[in-house]
Amino acid sequence: MSSNVLADQAPAFTERSVDLEDRDIRRARRQSQVIRLGSIAALIAVFAYFSAVAPGFANLGNIANVIEQSAVLALLAFGMSIVVLGGGGDVIRGGIDLSLGANLGLCVAVFAVASNAGFSDWLAVAITFGTGAAVGLLNAIAVVGLGVLPLLATLAVMNICAGAELVLTQNTVISTNSPLLGSIVGLSWLGLSVTDWVLVAATVVLIVLVQGTRWGLRLQAVGGQRQAARAAGLRVQAYLAGTYVAAGLLAALAAILQAARLSGSSPGSGDILLSVVLTSLMSTVFSRRLLPTIGGTLLSVLFIGSLINGFQLLNVSSYWVNGVQGVLILFVVAVRSLSTRRGGA
Amino acid sequence: MAQPALALRDLVKTFGATRALDNANLVVERGAIHGLIGQNGAGKSTIIKILGGxxxxDSGSVTIDGQTLTHVSPRAIEHLGIHIIHQEALLVPSFTVAEALFLGAEPGIGPLLSRRTMRKRAEDIIGSYFDMMLPRDALIGELSAAHRQIVQITRALLNRPAVLVFDEPTASLVRREAHRLFGLIRRLRDEGTSIVYISHYLEEVQDLCDKVTVLRNGRDVATLDPRDTPLQDIVSLMINREIGDMFPKSAVPIGKPALSVQGLTRRGHFTNVDFTLHAGEILGLTGLVGSGAKEVLAAIFGLAPADQGSITTHGKQGAVGSPAGAIRRGLGLVPEDRRGQGIALDMSVRENTTLASLGKLTRFGFISRRREAETVRQLIARLGIKTPGPDARVRDLSGGNQQKVVLAKWLSAASDIYLLDEPTVAIDVAAKVEIYRLLGDLAQRGAAVLILSSDLLELQGICDRILVLHRGRITHRLRPADTTPEEILAAATGAAGLGESIAA
Known part of the structure; x- marks a missing residue:
């Protein structure tokens, strides 16, 4: 035997292992495809079911209604998706903003109070956006500056917001009316209301921002592999802070639509949080990269919206919706952790 | 004399009590491929991490192209044209190849990305350097390790670096890909790029490098021309000879086979591993990182079971599917990462000691405190564990004493086959000698010991036989009396041929 024997055997050994790796890659790829197609099939199935059994579900007016009712949730879920994208998908350590629901409630209250205090619409809007951004900044300081886990930091900020809202409103309904709110409710163009148009515009802007710009790509790098982002010279901290502020601004935008819909502020806005978490999580199953996307988030929101709407048309108690949402969260998280465990090379 | 492209001078770096770098120097000439070699722990990766910021x-200087840096950061060195290709790919798993290549300098109009240009340019560049195409639109996370590395290297080349540092680049490559990489490295050198090439495969270094710096114990012991220097001489330079006679192994009669492994194979890690370990014997196992030695140990203990082959303990054959099964068969594992896997840092010495043997100390589901205390007291005395008392937290003990607690755990579980993974890493010399004494003591009492180590003097000092793994196979079976650390290292790095020592 000579040293050549070793030289000949060694590559054969490693060669085979690489083939195996390739097969694993293909399997992981197929698996993520199955998840994606399965989710879309589920969506179509639910839609078909309600169209068949729920009277009036598929008619145009009702669909417009579903979109209208989903706008607030969609804007908040967009914010959540941006935060998750930048902070990473790890359910414990990754990005999450639990304060979104409470921020919405606070912003609605601020707008109503400012409006009733005699401020002009534009000033009230400015104050509302200032409030949303400030809450986002508070999250950013806690997460990026102080290094608190996002899960805990935003939970704390959620309580601060809820408390501030109670102080402002004394836990009562504050009715308000203003020319701006009137036109949001009243005006329409091409059969779509102002709320619908705001949703369309926000969706388009955010899709371009997240999927089509340098900023979006770099944000994905920050969330996907922080070391790599740092090595590429990105200012990781600034990106992270930016996501929380952006989420805060989206909460403020949602608040103005909410104020128009409810003609003011009423307690209990924070209840929307579960849906926000669910729809943002759900959006990941629509993407090949298993990351939250704006388009996927919108699909998920409309899915949940039609579910609620379908239940209403079928006279099923809306209390069931909470349970269904909980089951869906478990399902989505389970699918994701299963697929990352298998594909985790 | 022309200015060197890169000069690291008198680097010192300490981690706690360990001196990782002790006045290390590395001077790289312009337009040369400069190898950096050394055993595990010689300080190669510490140097690179200092260079990379x-x-x-602690002290020393980094000079790039005549400019001495006051603050070394990833940005600062990149600005001066140095790029490091790290061992673990720094790429975003959810990115496409094109996105990963251009992250930070994306082509586009204003803030908008232009994906088509990006993809086209990525294909052109990878094609021109590597003469190949990567799967279109594949995500980084879906690529093989070799392909990921190609992306990583191409990314570094985009910036036309003056100095390119490769840290163990062939660890995950098959031979064909490695040759392609060598061709590329030579081409870059000819185009004027200076290369630092870190590897522990000596044949590669001899084949590729114009100059080689040998590190040993954090010091550069020689810089030489590998083409004029026989491999054996390079190997001798790498070996650490500073420890004196500290191996008190006494002759122990070798008993019956305790553990016998036949045809053990885990695809992608090791192939056809055969050996028999006898009662009273200390068997050494060594190999480079990635040789599969660690995985063999994990397979025997049931942590990562093998695909094929049999494991026989005390004449009983059967699969070891889990650590629990392994413990029942009398096996005990002392892992390398003892803080992570060997002990529970925040539990007491007593609790750690009896963790694997609670069954024996339990009556009607309750732990018999009296018997537990007695067992623990005996073990503390026998192993000479320096602890304020049985209820002290293990976190507060020294590294050597923590290691003894891990041993005590298996002693109390009445294990008689001990698997040790780098048992003396990061513990001081006095504690090392004591661990050696304990292992000798175990063998004396009829236990069988399999020790995986990259400390060659240690292996030669305490083992009855030494197995060397190279690329997943046992290539050498050596007897300490008939071998030298040089020979063991040559075998592990693939510098020695197969054959002469197989008889042992």
Whole structure:
């Protein structure tokens, strides 16, 4: 035997292992495809079911209604998706903003109070956006500056917001009316209301921002592999802070639509949080990269919206919706952790 | 004399009590391929981390192209044209190849990305350097390790670096890909790029490098021309000879086979591993990182079971599917990462000691405190564990004493086959000698010991036989009396041929 024997055997050994790796890659790829197609099939199935059994579900007016009712949730879920994208998908350590629901409630209250205090619409809007951004900044300081886990930091900020809202409103309904709110409710163009148009515009802007710009790509790098982002010279901290502020601004935008819909502020806005978490999580199953996307988030929101709407048309108690949402969260998280465990090379 | 492209001078770096770098120097000439070699722990990766700005040196200087840096950061060195290709790919798993290549310098109009240009340019560049195409639109996370590395290297080349540092680049490559990489490295050198090439495969270094710096114990012991220097001489330079006679192994009669492994194979890690370990014997196992030695140990203990082959303990054959099964068969594992896997840092010495043997100390589901205390007291005395008392937290003990607690755990479980993974890493010399004494003592009492180590003097000092793994196979079976650390290292790095020592 000579040293050549070793030289000949060694590559054969490693060669085979690489083939195996390739097969694993293909399997992981197929698996993520199955998840994606399965989710879309589920969506179509639910839609078909309600169209068949729920009277009036598929008619145009009702669909417009579903979109209208989903706008607030969609804007908040967009914010959540941006935060998750930048902070990473790890359910414990990754990005999450639990304060979104409470921020919405606070912003609605601020707008109503400012409006009733005699401020002009534009000033009230400015104050509302200032409030949303400030809450986002508070999250950013806690997460990026102080290094608190996002899960805990935003939970704390959620309580601060809820408390501030109670102080402002004394836990009562504050009715308000203003020319701006009137036109949001009243005006329409091409059969779509102002709320619908705001949703369309926000969706388009955010899709371009997240999927089509340098900023979006770099944000994905920050969330996907922080070391790599740092090595590429990105200012990781600034990106992270930016996501929380952006989420805060989206909460403020949602608040103005909410104020128009409810003609003011009423307690209990924070209840929307579960849906926000669910729809943002759900959006990941629509993407090949298993990351939250704006388009996927919108699909998920409309899915949940039609579910609620379908239940209403079928006279099923809306209390069931909470349970269904909980089951869906478990399902989505389970699918994701299963697929990352298998594909985790 | 022309200015060197890169000069690291008198670097010192300490981690706690360990001196990782002790006045290390590395001077790289312009337009040369400069190899950096050394055994595990010689300080190669510490040097690179200092150069990359990930660690800060205690003292010493980093000079790039005549300019001495006051603050070494990833940005600062990149600005001066140095790029490091790290061992673990720094790429975003959810990115496409094109996105990963251009992150930070994306082609586009204003803030908008232009994906088509990006993809086209990525294909052109990879094609021109590697003469190949990567799967279109594949995500980084879906690529093989070799392909990921191609992306990583291409990314570094985009910036036309003056100095390119490769840290163990062939660890995950098959031979064909490695040759392609060598061709590329030579081409870059000819185009004027200076290359630092870190590897522990000596044939590669001899084949590729114009100059080689040998590190040993954090010091550069020689810089030489590998083409004029026989491999054996390079190997001798790498070996650490500073420890004196500290191996008190006494002759123990070798008993019956305790553990016998036949045809053990785990695809992608090791192939056809055969050996028999006898009662009273200390068997050494060594190999480079990635040789599969660690995985063999994990397979025997049931942590990562083998695909094929049999494991026989005390004449009983059967699969070891889990650590629990292994413990029942009398096996005990002392893992390398003892803080992570060997002990529970925040539990007491007593609790750690009896963790694997609670069954024996339990009556009607309750732990018999009296018997537990007695067992623990005996073991503390027998192993000479220096602890304020049985209820002290293990976190507060020294590294050597923590290691003894791990041993005590298996002693109390009445294990008689001990698997040890780098048992003396990061513990001081006095504690090392004591661990050696304990292992000798175990063998004396009829236990069988399999020790995986990259400390060659240690292996030669305490083992009855030494197995060397190279690329997943046992290539050498050596007897300490008939071998030298040089020979063991040559075998592990693939510098020695197969054959003469197989008889042992």
């Amino acid at each position: 990930l660690y800060k040196a």
